[in-house]
Structure formats: C-alpha cells, structure tokens
Amino acid sequence: xxxxxxxxxxxxxxxxxxxxxxxxxxxxxxxxxxxxxxxxxxxxxxxxxxxxxxxxxxxxxxxxxxxxxxxxxxxxxxxxxxxxxxxxxxxxxxxxxxxxxxxxxxxxxxxxxxxxxxxxxxxxxxxxxxxxxxxxxxxxxxxxxxxxxxxxxxxxxxxxxxxxxxxxxxxxxxxxxxxxxxxxxxxxxxxxxxxxxxxxxxxxxxxxxxxxxxxxxxxxxxxxxxxxxxxxxxxxxxxxxxxxxxxxxxxxxxxxxxxxxxxxxxxxxxxxxxxxxxxxxxxxxxxxxxxxxxxxxxxxxxxxxxxxxxxxxxxxxxxxxxxx
Amino acid sequence: xxxxxxxxxxxxxxxxxxxxxxxxxxxxxxxxxxxxxxxxxxxxxxxxxxxxxxxxxxxxxxxxxxxxxxxxxxxxxxxxxxxxxxxxxxxxxxxxxxxxxxxxxxxxxxxxxxxxxxxxxxxxxxxxxxxxxxxxxxxxxxxxxxxxxxxxxxxxxxxxxxxxxxxxxxxxxxxxxxxxxxxxxxxxxxxxxxxxxxxxxxxxxxxxxxxxxxxxxxxxxxxxxxxxxxxxxxxxxxxxxxxxxxxxxxxxxxxxxxxxxxxxxxxxxxxxxxxxxxxxxxxxxxxxxxxxxxxxxxxxxxxxxxxxxxxxxxxxxxxxxxxx
Numbered sequence: 001x002x003x004x005x006x007x008x009x010x011x012x013x014x015x016x017x018x019x020x021x022x023x024x025x026x027x028x029x030x031x032x033x034x035x036x037x038x039x040x041x042x043x044x045x046x047x048x049x050x051x052x053x054x055x056x057x058x059x060x061x062x063x064x065x066x067x068x069x070x071x072x073x074x075x076x077x078x079x080x081x082x083x084x085x086x087x088x089x090x091x092x093x094x095x096x097x098x099x100x101x102x103x104x105x106x107x108x109x110x111x112x113x114x115x116x117x118x119x120x121x122x123x124x125x126x127x128x129x130x131x132x133x134x135x136x137x138x139x140x141x142x143x144x145x146x147x148x149x150x151x152x153x154x155x156x157x158x159x160x161x162x163x164x165x166x167x168x169x170x171x172x173x174x175x176x177x178x179x180x181x182x183x184x185x186x187x188x189x190x191x192x193x194x195x196x197x198x199x200x201x202x203x204x205x206x207x208x209x210x211x212x213x214x215x216x217x218x219x220x221x222x223x224x225x226x227x228x229x230x231x232x233x234x235x236x237x238x239x240x241x242x243x244x245x246x247x248x249x250x251x252x253x254x255x256x257x258x259x260x261x262x263x264x265x266x267x268x269x270x271x272x273x274x275x276x277x278x279x280x281x282x283x284x285x286x287x288x289x290x291x292x293x294x295x296x297x298x299x300x301x302x303x304x305x306x307x308x309x310x311x312x313x314x315x316x317x318x319x320x321x322x323x324x
Numbered sequence: 325x326x327x328x329x330x331x332x333x334x335x336x337x338x339x340x341x342x343x344x345x346x347x348x349x350x351x352x353x354x355x356x357x358x359x360x361x362x363x364x365x366x367x368x369x370x371x372x373x374x375x376x377x378x379x380x381x382x383x384x385x386x387x388x389x390x391x392x393x394x395x396x397x398x399x400x401x402x403x404x405x406x407x408x409x410x411x412x413x414x415x416x417x418x419x420x421x422x423x424x425x426x427x428x429x430x431x432x433x434x435x436x437x438x439x440x441x442x443x444x445x446x447x448x449x450x451x452x453x454x455x456x457x458x459x460x461x462x463x464x465x466x467x468x469x470x471x472x473x474x475x476x477x478x479x480x481x482x483x484x485x486x487x488x489x490x491x492x493x494x495x496x497x498x499x500x501x502x503x504x505x506x507x508x509x510x511x512x513x514x515x516x517x518x519x520x521x522x523x524x525x526x527x528x529x530x531x532x533x534x535x536x537x538x539x540x541x542x543x544x545x546x547x548x549x550x551x552x553x554x555x556x557x558x559x560x561x562x563x564x565x566x567x568x569x570x571x572x573x574x575x576x577x578x579x580x581x582x583x584x585x586x587x588x589x590x591x592x593x594x595x596x597x598x599x600x601x602x603x604x605x606x607x608x609x610x611x612x613x614x615x616x617x618x619x620x621x622x623x624x625x626x627x628x629x630x631x632x633x634x635x636x637x638x639x640x641x642x643x644x645x646x647x648x
Contacts, residue, residue, distance in 0.1 A: 046350070271598070308588075
C-alpha cells in the first residue's frame with residue numbers, strides 16, 4: 001500500500017495556502033512547566049475545523065470535467081461544511097449526506113455554504129452518497145479514506161514542524177484517522193525525535209484497540225455513538241490504519257468527563273470555543289500525563305463547532321454557585 | 325509633541341517577536357459579502373490580550389539598572405497581566421496595583437504570573453502606584469501613555485498591513501487609546517487608503533466626544549464605569565489623543581446589548597472567547613454599518629479575559645429554551 005509522503009503534503013500546502021488559515025501555535029503559560037504546551041487551534045479555520053485542508057486539496061486535484069459534475073460527501077458535520085465551503089470557493093456544486101442525528105448548527109452551516117443537504121439514518125449515509133454518485137456522476141469526496149485528504153490534513157503538521165521544530169510530543173484526535181495520518185507523516189519527516197500520539201474517547205476506542213491488536217477491529221456504530229465527541233465516531237480505513245501503524249507511538253483514550261472538563265479549560269484559559277472532539281488532546285495532556293512522554297507538547301485542537309447550549313453548560317459546571 | 329512613527333513600530337516588532345503571537349487574520353464566511361470581514365484575535369496572546377505587545381516592548385527598553393529595581397503598573401486587568409507576564413519572562417519583579425472591583429479571574433491570573441498584587445479603590449490606583457515608585461525606585465509601566473507602549477501595540481497594525489495590504493477599514497476598541505494610536509499609525513503608513521475607526525461603548529464615549537470637540541473632554545470615572553466593557557473605562561491622555569486626532573477617521577459608539585450580542589456571535593460563529601471590551605469592534609461592524617465605509621474590514625478583537633459566568637449567560641440568552 002502506497003503511503004502519503006512528506007512531498008505530497010508539501011504539494012498540498014502550496015495548493016491550499018490561499019484557502020486555509022496558517023493557524024498559530026498558542027503558548028499556554030498555565031501549563032505544567034515541565035511540559036510546555038502549545039495549542040494548534042484548527043477550530044479557527046473558516047469552517048471551524050481542520051477538515052477544510054483535506055477537502056480543499058481533494059477538490060483542487062479534480063479534473064475540469066469532474067468539477068462540472070459536482071461533488072458529494074457524507075459526514076457527521078465538519079467534513080460536510082468543509083466540502084460545501086471548498087466547493088463553493090471554486091464554483092462546484094456540492095451535495096452533502098448527513099446523519100439525521102447531526103447537531104442542527106452543523107446542518108444549518110452546511111446549507112449556508114450553499115450545499116444541498118440530504119438527511120438519512122446514520123447507518124445509511126454511505127449508501128445514500130453512493131446513490132447520488134451513480135445518479136449524477138458527481139465525485140465522492142471521502143472524509144478520510146484517500147491520499148489527497150490525508151495529505152491535505154497533513155499540512156497542519158507541516159506548520160507545526162516548521163513553527164516549532166524542537167517539538168517533542170504531538171497529540172492528535174483520532175476518528176477515521178486522516179488527521180493523525182497526515183500530521184504524523186509530517187512530524188515523522190520534519191521532527192524525527194518527536195513522539196506522536198493519537199487520542200480517542202474511551203467510548204470510541206476502536207483505533208487504540210486496533211493498534212494494539214495489529215489489525216482493524218470493528219466497533220458497532222451504536223457503541224461509538226455513545227461519546228459526546230460526535231466528530232470522533234468514525235473508525236480508520238485500511239489506508240489510514242496503515243499510516244497510523246507507521247506514524248503513531250500510541251493512542252491514549254480519555255473519559256467523557258475529561259473531555260467536558262478540557263472544553264472548559266480551553267474556553268477559560270485558552271479563550272477558544274472548542275467542540276468535544278477538539279478537546280480530547282488537551283484531556284489527554286491534563287489527565288493522562290503518566291502515559292505520555294515529557295517535553296514540549298503541541299495539542300491539536302481539531303474543531304470548534306459546538307452547540308452553544310453545551311458550551312454554556314460546560315462553562316457553568318464549575319461555576320455552579322453563580323449559575324444555579 | 326513627538327508622535328510614534330512606523331519605524332518605532334517596526335523596531336518594536338523586532339524586539340518583541342519571540343514573546344508575542346503573530347495572530348492570524350481569520351476570514352468570516354458568515355459576514356456581509358459586500359463587507360468581507362477578518363478578525364484579528366489578540367485574545368489569543370498568552371495573557372489573553374494585545375497588552376502584552378506594549379508591555380514587552382516597554383520592559384525591553386529599560387536599562388539593566390532599571391530592571392533590577394523592578395516595575396510597577398496600575399490597571400483594570402489586561403495591562404496588569406501583561407506587565408506581570410512580560411516582567412517574569414525577563415526575570416524582573418513586578419508590582420501591580422489593581423482596582424478592588426477588578427474581576428477575580430484577572431486578579432488570580434496576575435498573581436499566577438508571579439506579580440505582587442495591591443488592591444485599592446479605583447480612584448486611588450494611580451497614586452498607589454506612584455507611592456510604590458517613590459518607595460522602591462521601580463519603574464512605572466503606564467497602560468497607554470508612553471511612546472514605547474503605543475509602538476508595541478502598533479505591531480498588531482503592522483501585522484494587519486502586512487497580511488492584508490488591501491484592507492479598506494480597520495475597527496479598533498478605544499479606551500486609553502494606546503491600541504488605536506499604534507494600529508492607526510501602522511495602517512496609515514502601510515495602507516494609506518484604508519479607513520481607521522475607533523469603537524467605544526456609548527456609556528464610555530469620552531474619546532468620541534473629545535474627537536468631535538477637538539480637545540480632551542473629561543468624563544467622571546463613575547460614568548465610564550457603567551459599561552460592561554470593563555477594559556474600556558480609561559480615557560485618552562494628551563499623547564494618545566494627539567495620535568487619535570491624526571490617525572482616526574472617526575469613532576463609533578455601541579450599546580451594551582450590542583456588545584453582549586457581538587460576544588455571542590464571536591463565540592458561536594468565530595469560535596472565540598472574547599471579553600466585552602474585545603467585542604465592541606464587531607458590534608460596530610454588525611450594528612453600525614451605516615456609519616462606516618464599505619469594504620474589506622478587519623475587526624481587532626482586543627482581549628478574551630471574560631468571567632466564564634458572563635460568557636455562559638451571553639451564550640444562553642439566545643438559547644433560552646434549552647437553558648431555562
């Protein structure tokens with residue numbers, strides 16, 4: 001199997017640089033001094049998540065005739081917004097198949113970016129997308145299972161390695177594994193001495209189990225759907241798993257309360273609005289230090305599309321005196 | 325009166341570049357298409373506000389003997405944290421005089437940065453700081469009334485002018501006027517065709533009244549203290565006012581509800597935790613379009629040190645169904 005190389009990521013970076021934000025590394029003076037911490041806030045991309053990198057790269061690689069037929073995607077949210085936004089930016093029609101349990105804020109945003117949204121039961125999203133492809137000739141932009149997507153997501157790692165070449169540990173959320181595959185590939189190439197760890201919710205810890213087993217382990221979608229981190233309910237493909245085995249030093253799993261608590265810390269001390277999926281890296285840093293190497297750490301904050309009521313609730317928890 | 329020049333700002337940028345974040349310009353796809361919008365999130369500086377720029381520059385300019393005696397500052401919050409953080413970064417002792425009405429989060433953070441905090445009634449803060457200077461020989465780092473502070477704050481404008489040279493309008497919060505003086509000076513030099521507007525709360529609209537009158541108009545501190553924007557309760561000095569008259573095209577004032585509403589939009593759509601003072605620029609963009617030129621707009625989001633209970637409250641307002 002052909003893995004994505006650092007050259008693919010460099011090419012992707014050149015291709016997408018006018019469409020995505022080079023997000024800064026934010027130093028955290030409140031962190032453990034023995035483990036200096038920087039946040040990589042991909043939540044600040046125009047669509048609120050790193051997914052814009054991969055989608056923009058994948059659409060940029062399409063032929064003219066493919067673009068004329070349009071693109072299709074299925075997604076629990078951020079990939080949907082990414083494809084909708086990236087397609088509109090180059091005048092391409094986008095149809096997005098979304099699970100009917102998707103938070104309303106993500107459905108609304110996707111429509112605002114000009115895409116047609118098709119709501120289906122979560123188990124039918126792949127088949128519904130395939131039906132549109134067959135009927136219209138549109139090109140499917142997969143959420144993670146494609147080298148162009150992995151290379152696009154990897155541009156975030158290229159930025160980390162360029163901006164902080166002496167980084168010693170990078171923590172990356174893992175769901176389908178596109179982000180961790182891409183960033184891990186970039187960090188391995190640019191910072192060979194750095195450790196690269198994935199982070200998953202315990203309730204969707206399939207990738208960790210797969211990594212320990214040495215082959216893909218399937219968790220029922222009903223199990224993975226239990227976590228509050230609605231962006232981390234996918235599981236790796238053969239392609240991303242091959243990358244993860246090569247580039248990750250390990251995967252840490254975090255609890256639901258730890259995710260919520262990390263969201264609150266990111267808002268209070270990081271001044272960032274972060275969705276549950278985007279907070280798992282900080283949860284690992286804060287609550288699983290014993291499982292991680294010590295040193296200069298970058299936590300990738302993957303997205304910020306959170307229901308405001310959930311954020312308000314998380315913020316209120318430790319202020320119960322003033323809220324209730 | 326000698327005004328700060330673009331060369332002073334360029335020198336400051338070189339001096340402070342390892343200590344501050346070059347904040348990105350964040351494109352806002354949800355903005356009015358006729359007035360494309362970028363946010364300049366100074367809330368993402370390590371201390372949560374632009375004030376780190378000026379404080380770092382001012383302390384970097386001190387002599388060795390001055391540094392050995394330490395520094396003093398009086399501030400309603402963000403300048404305090406900035407001086408504490410910048411002083412510790414270079415091993416200088418800091419004493420911070422704060423009004424006893426300062427939000428607890430700002431007092432705690434300032435102490436966490438290693439500074440000694442002295443709480444006094446708001447009207448006594450200047451005299452208390454002067455007493456420390458006389459007693460210890462420490463150097464006062466003023467919040468805005470000094471060319472080194474103005475030049476430091478101006479580095480944010482240098483970044484705007486470099487990153488978006490065809491900007492057409494820049495909106496900047498005005499309190500003591502250091503930020504608007506510095507950014508305005510940089511924009512005038514780099515982007516001579518851009519308009520530069522200050523923004524104040526109506527309840528602390530002294531700078532607007534002064535600009536219209538052509539000389540400084542004094543508002544009682546009791547009046548200025550009414551606004552929720554606790555970082556915008558100062559008023560310009562002769563030095564900053566001389567800059568504001570030169571570099572501003574005007575000042576817009578915004579209402580309290582508009583400020584709260586802009587905070588909610590910044591959290592929901594900008595994924596940024598912003599304090600009330602940091603939201604006035606967006607409030608002007610959203611609710612005072614008729615008073616502003618049309619075109620590519622940068623809103624300076626000056627700070628993010630907000631009481632979490634206030635943020636949760638603002639987020640809950642438009643979600644009352646799910647919160648109450």
